[in-house]
Amino acid sequence: MSNSAVYDDVDVQRTRLEEMARRIWETPELGLHEEESAQILIDRLREAGFDLEVGIGGMPTAFVASYGDGGPTVGILGEYDALPGLSQRVTAEREPLEAGGPGHGCGHNLFGVAGVGAAIAVKRAIERGDLAGTVEFYGCPAEETLVGKVFMARDGAFDDLDAAITWHPSDLTTPRLGRTLALDSIQFTFDGVSAHAAASPESGRSALDAVELANTGVEYLREHIPESARVHYVITDGGDAPNVVPATATVWYYVRAPTRTEVDHISDWLTDIADAAAAMTRTEVERRYVTGCWDYLPNRTVTDVIWETMQDLGTVGYTDEDRAFASELRDTVPDERIVARLEDVPEDHADGVREESLYDEPVPTFDEGDVGGGSSDVGDVSWLVPTGQFRATTWAVGTPGHSWQAVAANGDFGIAGAVYAAKVLGGTAHTLLSKPSVLETAQVEFDESTDDRSYVSPLPADTEPPFDVVLD
Numbered sequence: 001m002s003n004s005a006v007y008d009d010v011d012v013q014r015t016r017l018e019e020m021a022r023r024i025w026e027t028p029e030l031g032l033h034e035e036e037s038a039q040i041l042i043d044r045l046r047e048a049g050f051d052l053e054v055g056i057g058g059m060p061t062a063f064v065a066s067y068g069d070g071g072p073t074v075g076i077l078g079e080y081d082a083l084p085g086l087s088q089r090v091t092a093e094r095e096p097l098e099a100g101g102p103g104h105g106c107g108h109n110l111f112g113v114a115g116v117g118a119a120i121a122v123k124r125a126i127e128r129g130d131l132a133g134t135v136e137f138y139g140c141p142a143e144e145t146l147v148g149k150v151f152m153a154r155d156g157a158f159d160d161l162d163a164a165i166t167w168h169p170s171d172l173t174t175p176r177l178g179r180t181l182a183l184d185s186i187q188f189t190f191d192g193v194s195a196h197a198a199a200s201p202e203s204g205r206s207a208l209d210a211v212e213l214a215n216t217g218v219e220y221l222r223e224h225i226p227e228s229a230r231v232h233y234v235i236t237d238g239g240d241a242p243n244v245v246p247a248t249a250t251v252w253y254y255v256r257a258p259t260r261t262e263v264d265h266i267s268d269w270l271t272d273i274a275d276a277a278a279a280m281t282r283t284e285v286e287r288r289y290v291t292g293c294w295d296y297l298p299n300r301t302v303t304d305v306i307w308e309t310m311q312d313l314g315t316v317g318y319t320d321e322d323r324a325f326a327s328e329l330r331d332t333v334p335d336e337r338i339v340a341r342l343e344d345v346p347e348d349h350a351d352g353v354r355e356e357s358l359y360d361e362p363v364p365t366f367d368e369g370d371v372g373g374g375s376s377d378v379g380d381v382s383w384l385v386p387t388g389q390f391r392a393t394t395w396a397v398g399t400p401g402h403s404w405q406a407v408a409a410n411g412d413f414g415i416a417g418a419v420y421a422a423k424v425l426g427g428t429a430h431t432l433l434s435k436p437s438v439l440e441t442a443q444v445e446f447d448e449s450t451d452d453r454s455y456v457s458p459l460p461a462d463t464e465p466p467f468d469v470v471l472d
Helices: 002-013 014-026 035-047 106-126 148-154 207-224 262-280 298-315 321-329 335-343 347-355 378-382 404-410 414-436 436-448
Strands: 051-054 063-066 073-079 134-140 165-170 175-176 181-193 230-237 248-257 284-293 387-393
Touching: 002 035, 002 073, 002 106, 002 175, 002 284, 002 335, 002 414, 035 134, 063 106, 063 321, 063 335, 063 387, 073 106, 073 181, 073 378, 073 414, 106 134, 106 165, 106 387, 106 414, 134 148, 134 378, 148 175, 148 284, 148 378, 165 207, 165 298, 175 298, 175 404, 207 248, 207 262, 248 262, 262 284, 298 414, 298 436, 321 404, 378 387, 387 414, 414 436
Parallel strands: 073 134, 073 165, 165 387
Antiparallel strands: 051 063, 063 134, 175 387, 181 248, 181 284, 230 248
């Protein structure tokens, strides 16, 4: 069964999708506070006839939109949170719209919108009788703090899916088979005794001393964990004045490793270090588990369908005007970024990446077996249901994520990339729903990949969404 009707339905929505992407770009909101952004997507889905459940996992900006009756069920994931400090105009010079304000440096103004467009196109195919089953769109907040999907997973939001698909803005169009690192985000707050640091230091018990001893312990810890693991930290509260012994101090750690088991082991060790630091300084310590996630487990069967859909569609189809602005943005990217990108791509695509500012030819997956240095809460979904994801060209070649260049592109030509991504998502969902045998193969692969490891939420039972935590 051809996907062409789904592509056409996305094209019918093009003007509406572009408008939504611009509105979200113009009102960037940080994770767990995406009230306007989430509402834009919710209103569109409700208007299109979806059933909505809002407030998933205790998060007001998390929701699920469903259409259909019975299985199979395919879920499309979407995000819409912005990043702090990345406000930027649509220009090839660093020029914030609001000094210090947030901006869409990861393209999440495009991310959720593309998923909504795809879900509506698939819904119309079900309405016409072209497909049987259910399509669901997942509005996932706070990806940048690795919160949204983790709390939604604990709430059972993904349990009834037969497959999940998602994407991310990028400087290349390619399916992803690489893995990510599992993660724990933990804060330790030490409670001591304040005193005059010069007149009566013996009366004090320094919480900052405890933090510094804990960090020293972590430096020695690094020697005894795998090279693929990472522990990094910041002191978020270190006291107020040099002549006052700090009564409280807080350190925030990220622990990353290729598997959830390794992260658990290192985090337990880290907790022992924090307890020891408290004992050495005669302070008290409180451990706050902020969030955590699993590593990403790619499903090749679902990812192969994504690749077939990309080949069917071809390029994004950027205009000369789009390419001209992309060229201006590329000129601001350091040469070493371009060189690094060329090391990644297959040889038969290297010339195009080297010579073009916008390279939107679909590139076969080139990261199978790789383990990246970052983490994603898509990982939790991937251990619950067969999951595939891809990147689509929305940025100039070499553009790093979380940069002002990405923000500028996401408010301009990247919007056309989101429409393309909607077609890839819609076409992939259409194929999966129309070919139950593919979903069966994906499930067999999933069962073999997970083997005896079943998903257990990393969140302690009493953990609530961290509404107070943002990335600075």
